[in-house]
C-alpha cells in the first residue's frame with residue numbers, strides 16, 4: 001500500500017506548503033493579550049458571555065457608544081471580548097484593518113452585499129460562486145431592487161468591461177470556485193472595479209492565509225471560518241475583513257442594524273482552531289497534492305482541478321498570487337462514466353465522509369455535477385465530477401480507498417460494454 005503514491009518533486013511540494021509554514025509562527029501569537037507588568041494572562045483567551053454591559057456613568061456609556069470600530073464593550077449584541085480577539089486575529093491573517101465576525105460563512109457573504117448595495121444598483125457575481133451566495137442574490141437582493149448578473153470566472157478584461165453597467169457597485173468573486181476551482185485574476189478584477197466606482201468583494205475561504213486579498217486590490221474579503229479556521233467540523237462562523245475605513249463604516253453599520261454577531265463559544269472554538277490551522281494544513285495540503293497527482297494518472301480520471309496543477313483553470317494566477325494550496329480540489333471523470341457510476345463509487349468509499357462543507361480534519365467527498373446552477377455556458381467539465389477534501393488520514397490509505405472505488409467503477413463499465 002505504501003508504494004501507491006509516487007514521490008512528489010520537492011519544488012512542487014514546497015509550492016503548496018510554504019504559506020502554511022510561514023503562517024504557523026504568526027498563528028501562535030495572534031488575537032491574544034501579552035502578560036503585562038505583574039498581571040498574568042491565560043494562553044487562550046477565555047469564553048466571555050454577556051448581554052448587558054455596566055458603566056460607571058451615563059457619560060462613560062455614551063462615550064463607548066461613539067466608538068465606530070466595533071472593538072468596545074457596549075452591549076452583547078455588538079460583540080464580546082473573545083469575538084474582538086478573534087476579529088483581531090482574522091484581520092491580521094487577511095492583512096486587513098478590521099474584521100466583523102458573523103454567525104456563518106454565508107452571513108459573511110451576505111453582509112457586504114447588504115452594506116454596499118441598494119435599490120437600483122447592479123451586482124456582478126462570478127458564475128463560480130457557491131450556491132447559497134447565488135440564491136441570496138436571486139431570492140433576496142432582486143426582491144430589494146438590485147440588478148444581478150454573472151460573469152464567466154475566467155473572462156478577460158475586455159469581456160468583463162462589457163458586462164459593467166453605470167450602476168455596478170459590487171463585483172463579487174470566489175477564487176478558486178469552491179466547486180469548479182477556477183482561480184481568478186483578482187488584480188484585474190480590482191482594476192475594473194476601481195474604474196467602475198465599484199467595490200470588489202472576494203470570497204477567500206479556500207485561500208485563507210495563502211492569498212492576500214488587499215495586496216491584490218480587493219476591497220473586502222469574506223471568510224467562511226467554519227472551514228479551515230475552526231477546522232474541526234463543529235462550528236459555523238464567518239468573518240468579513242476590510243483594509244480601509246471607508247469600506248468599514250457601512251459594513252459595521254449593516255452588521256449592527258441586522259444584529260450580526262457570533263456566539264462567544266463559537267468565537268472561542270474558532271480562535272482555538274486557528275492555532276493549529278497552519279500545522280493541520282501543511283499536512284493536509286501535502287496529502288491533497290499527493291492524492292491529486294495519484295488520481296491524475298488513473299485512467300478513469302479526465303482532469304484534476306487542483307489549483308497547484310496546470311490542469312486547473314486559472315493555475316497561472318494561483319502560481320502568481322498564492323503562497324500555498326489548500327486541501328480541497330475537484331476530479332472530473334472520463335465522459336464514459338455516468339452519474340450512476342460515480343454515485344456507486346462514492347457510496348462505496350470507506351474513508352471519505354459524504355457530506356457538505358470542508359476544512360475539518362477529516363476527508364470528505366461530494367458530487368459537483370448537477371445541482372449547481374450556472375448562468376454562463378462556458379463552464380462545462382465534459383464528464384461527471386466530484387470534489388474531494390483531504391483530511392489528516394494517511395494519503396496512502398486514502399489512495400487505497402479511492403483505488404478500490406475506481407477499480408469497481410471501471411469493472412462496472414466493462415461489464416456494461418459486454419452486455
Ligand SMILES: *Cc1c(COP(=O)(O)O)cnc(C)c1O
Pocket residue numbers: 104105106107109130174178203205206224225226227236237238357
Ligand atoms: C462553506 C462556504 C461558505 C459558507 O460557510 P457556512 O459557514 O457554511 O455558512 C461560503 N463560501 C464558501 C466558499 C464556502 O465554501
